[in-house]
Amino acid sequence: MSLDLARLRALQRQAGRSDAPARDDPAAGRDAGAAIADRRRAYPAAAATTTAVAPTAIAPAIVVGAVSPATGPANAAADAASSVLGADGVFGPDGLVPSRPQRTDLDALRRLIALRERKPANPGASNAAAAGAAQTLERNPAARPRATARDAAPAHGLGAVTADRSLPGEEIAPGLHLIQSHLPLPGPREALSLAFAKRPDDRLDPRRLLFFDTETTGLAGGTGTRAFMIGAADWHDDPVLGDGLRIRQLMISTLSAEAAMLREFARWLAPDTVLSSYNGRCYDAPLLNTRYRLARIANPLSGLDHVDLLFPARRLYRGVWENCKLATLERELLRILREDDLPGSQAPAAWLQFLRGGSSALLRRVAAHNHQDVVTLAELMQRLVQAYAQAQAETALPES
Incomplete structure (x- = not known):
């Protein structure tokens, strides 16, 4: 128009x-x-x-x-x-059709204003107050407020408390912890006969024995399974604590510390060391052999003598109790009753939980379980020697 x-x-x-x-x-x-x-x-x-x-x-x-x-x-x-x-x-004044003015979106403007970082109205006053509070705490440390569970709680979880991730023992390498203890259990004064293990001509110096047990990331074995804890016990005459059973445990808190753990365990072994375990010949020793091979470290277990206590225990007590598990022998033969014990089947989950940032409470219970296992092995060895000798004496008595 x-x-x-x-x-x-x-x-x-x-x-x-x-x-x-x-x-x-x-x-x-x-x-x-x-x-x-x-x-x-x-x-x-x-x-x-x-x-x-x-x-x-x-x-x-x-x-x-x-x-x-x-x-x-x-x-x-x-x-x-x-x-x-x-x-x-x-x-319009110039004879042209005027353009319609655009309306301002007030809601969008309010959102933009809300997103902007709010600054204090008087920064100088805030800085002065903070400086005054710091000087007050320096003059009077008792005025510092006590930390509460609410202060330790993360911002995303109401009422949550920071997990306790402390581990027992001493960190001797990055991610490698050494736990040591000493029990006043003097070792045998005489050589131990290995007749109970079908080795009637062998007698063994108890100071050469090293009882060991591992806690692993799984029970299936194979190259995907690794040991995150190695426990060992031997009779040792300590210059301060005296003669008794020395318990040493190695535990890793990171995957990268596995090689350091294997090297440290190799230092505990000598060419004349005799290993002793409970089903370790079929599980623990092959697992460690694999880990040494994958880490490209000389295998210190190769060529060492190994006395597995599982098979003698089965020959002596099969049918006597419901099974020949180590926990059953502890209860029935050694009269040891564990309190608040974490089963070995839950050890992999406890370690993985710690790796994912969880609490170390279950991992400390795994360490206590492993500690008791190696102590039980030392006591079980002496009891099997006595039980076999007693059985041989009872068998020879009617013949005489």
């Missing part, structure tokens, strides 16, 4: 508008110029008013205004709108 501004003003004069100046009147032109300038300054308000006009307000003007064949319905509609709002209100 095209409409000449001059014709629109002529139509305004015909309609009797007093503010439409004549073309030939200079004074009227000056007045019209001043009026246009005023309307330019007030133009945004006029544009907003233009958008708010309802079609019903323009319809009466369209009906009243005369529609000539020359102008047509479109020009008639423009004439009617001009009669209501004026030429400048419809087309």
